[in-house]
Amino acid sequence: MSIQTIEDTKVKAFPAKPAAVIAFTAKTRRRFDLLAIAGKLARALVPPAIVIAIMLVVWQIACSSPTSSLPPPSQVWNEAYDLIAHPFFDNGPQDIGLAWRVLISLQRVAIGFGLAAIVGVALGALVGQSIWAMRGLDPVFQILRTVPPLAWLPLSLAAFRDSSPSAIFVIFITSIWPIIINTAVGVRNIPEDYRNVSRILRLNQFEFFVKIMVPAAAPYIFTGLRIGIGLSWLAIVAAEMLTGGVGIGFFIWDAWNSSRLPDIIVALAYIGVTGFCLDRLVAAVGAFVTRGTTAK
Amino acid sequence: MTAYLKLDHIDKSFARGIQVSEVLKDIRLTIDKGEFVSIIGHSGCGKSTLLNLIAGLTKVSAGAVLLEDKEVDSPGPERAVVFQNHSLLPWLTVYENINLAVSKVFGRSKSRAERHDWIMRNLDLVQMAHAKDKRPAEISGGMKQRVGIARALAMEPKILLLDEPFGALDALTRAHLQDAVMDIHSRLGSTTIMITHDVDEAVLLSDRIVMMTNGPAATIGEVLAVPLARPRRRVELSSDRTFLRCREAVLKFLYERHRFVEAAE
Numbered sequence: 001m002s003i004q005t006i007e008d009t010k011v012k013a014f015p016a017k018p019a020a021v022i023a024f025t026a027k028t029r030r031r032f033d034l035l036a037i038a039g040k041l042a043r044a045l046v047p048p049a050i051v052i053a054i055m056l057v058v059w060q061i062a063c064s065s066p067t068s069s070l071p072p073p074s075q076v077w078n079e080a081y082d083l084i085a086h087p088f089f090d091n092g093p094q095d096i097g098l099a100w101r102v103l104i105s106l107q108r109v110a111i112g113f114g115l116a117a118i119v120g121v122a123l124g125a126l127v128g129q130s131i132w133a134m135r136g137l138d139p140v141f142q143i144l145r146t147v148p149p150l151a152w153l154p155l156s157l158a159a160f161r162d163s164s165p166s167a168i169f170v171i172f173i174t175s176i177w178p179i180i181i182n183t184a185v186g187v188r189n190i191p192e193d194y195r196n197v198s199r200i201l202r203l204n205q206f207e208f209f210v211k212i213m214v215p216a217a218a219p220y221i222f223t224g225l226r227i228g229i230g231l232s233w234l235a236i237v238a239a240e241m242l243t244g245g246v247g248i249g250f251f252i253w254d255a256w257n258s259s260r261l262p263d264i265i266v267a268l269a270y271i272g273v274t275g276f277c278l279d280r281l282v283a284a285v286g287a288f289v290t291r292g293t294t295a296k
Numbered sequence: 297m298t299a300y301l302k303l304d305h306i307d308k309s310f311a312r313g314i315q316v317s318e319v320l321k322d323i324r325l326t327i328d329k330g331e332f333v334s335i336i337g338h339s340g341c342g343k344s345t346l347l348n349l350i351a352g353l354t355k356v357s358a359g360a361v362l363l364e365d366k367e368v369d370s371p372g373p374e375r376a377v378v379f380q381n382h383s384l385l386p387w388l389t390v391y392e393n394i395n396l397a398v399s400k401v402f403g404r405s406k407s408r409a410e411r412h413d414w415i416m417r418n419l420d421l422v423q424m425a426h427a428k429d430k431r432p433a434e435i436s437g438g439m440k441q442r443v444g445i446a447r448a449l450a451m452e453p454k455i456l457l458l459d460e461p462f463g464a465l466d467a468l469t470r471a472h473l474q475d476a477v478m479d480i481h482s483r484l485g486s487t488t489i490m491i492t493h494d495v496d497e498a499v500l501l502s503d504r505i506v507m508m509t510n511g512p513a514a515t516i517g518e519v520l521a522v523p524l525a526r527p528r529r530r531v532e533l534s535s536d537r538t539f540l541r542c543r544e545a546v547l548k549f550l551y552e553r554h555r556f557v558e559a560a561e
Contacts, residue, residue, distance in 0.1 A: 194383065194385065196371070197379075197383055199352075199370075200351065200353075200371045200375070200376060200451075201373055201396070201400045202372055202373065202400070207400075211396060212385070215385070215387040216385075216387075218387075
């Protein structure tokens with residue numbers, strides 16, 4: 001009986017439906033991209049613009065009374081208009097545009113920071129690679145790195161007997177510590193596998209340094225360089241205030257001595273923007289150089 | 297005839313402070329030219345240590361590794377290693393990774409054009425020529441391991457050392473790579489030592505299987521010859537008498553006579 005029923009049960013053929021094909025139409029993306037870029041720019045620029053506008057308004061209100069000790073933005077604009085509008089004028093040795101002063105300071109930073117980068121990476125590699133170098137040098141570095149930049153200046157002036165090399169030395173000694181320490185950490189973190197590869201290939205010390213150590217530690221090295229460039233920009237302004245010359249730091253000191261407060265405010269804006277650009281520049285170079293290295 | 301590679305009474309112990317742990321004890325093994333030997337054992341039995349000793353990456357405590365009757369105690373390109381986790385340099389492309397090895401090993405003996413041809417030939421051998429400009433992060437795990445094998449082969453090693461080369465791969469990719477290794481071995485006749493913990497893999501690929509006892513002080517428990525004709529095909533072998541007998545012998549060794557006891561602490 002039960003067999004019978006099974007035989008009776010007709011197997012219904014499942015109606016074969018043709019699979020629905022959904023055609024993906026290629027959308028014209030171009031206009032959308034332009035809109036997207038505009039939207040991105042707006043998201044990045046509009047909020048800070050609003051914040052700056054509010055700050056200016058508050059500042060204007062706070063400093064507009066005749067007894068106020070600091071100038072309001074309107075006064076800065078009127079009195080320091082030459083500095084804002086003409087960054088590149090050149091009227092003789094001590095009367096030059098702020099952009100020139102920034103460039104002169106940047107040149108000092110470039111020399112000092114460049115030397116610090118070279119020496120710092122080399123020393124960091126040594127400390128990261130050799131356990132005895134680390135035991136000997138690391139405590140010394142840890143103590144020296146806490147010395148404030150300007151504390152080096154008198155010693156440096158005594159040694160170099162000239163203001164410009166002294167300022168460069170202060171940059172160097174300020175920015176080298178984070179470079180050394182970060183490089184050392186990066187070198188210590190090189191995976192054992194990469195070392196084994198280099199041992200099997202019998203790479204010599206120099207080849208290992210160039211082909212494995214530097215690229216493997218590059219993300220750490222660039223972290224150190226980025227901290228270093230920030231510190232050196234901090235230090236140069238302070239050093240120039242004391243050593244004189246034509247840098248942006250001395251300009252501020254000079255303006256203070258002749259009570260030109262609006263000029264100081266404009267110079268501060270220049271310093272801030274330049275420091276920001278330096279930081280972004282090093283970060284961008286780092287991102288370009290280390291592309292792909294962090295991915296496993 | 298003298299052996300191509302001879303492991304002569306090797307002991308290895310690691311010292312940590314005053315505590316000395318003996319890992320390998322009295323390893324004696326000779327390997328002929330062109331032979332494919334697998335070393336199998338439970339995890340922690342020191343098989344990777346043994347491979348590192350042959351590679352020269354760690355030093356023996358006693359005894360010696362002799363390659364063509366010469367003692368070797370430091371690493372070199374004539375004993376190329378394929379690492380378990382490929383260890384390709386991530387900032388170099390596939391081509392540049394192999395070029396690093398080729399320009400170091402053949403920098404003097406081959407011209408630039410010859411080196412290029414040699415790199416491409418080794419990439420072709422592992423069927424990776426199409427990805428020569430990709431970075432390791434852009435290719436799959438199996439492909440990375442292929443490039444790792446190509447890099448090792450490009451050093452033209454006397455002995456190819458494979459350290460659990462397929463351990464991190466899925467079963468299908470693993471089978472493809474095993475076939476690739478068999479194919480390369482038959483074409484080049486390279487002397488190969490492979491560490492594995494996969495019984496099928498050991499029987500399929502090897503001429504001889506070296507079975508390790510459990511640590512501490514592990515040693516070679518048994519050496520099994522695999523008398524299967526080459527070329528071997530995995531599908532046909534799955535019902536082959538000899539294959540099954542060898543497989544059973546290894547399984548019996550690992551799971552009956554030297555059962556792995558998890559250290560109770």
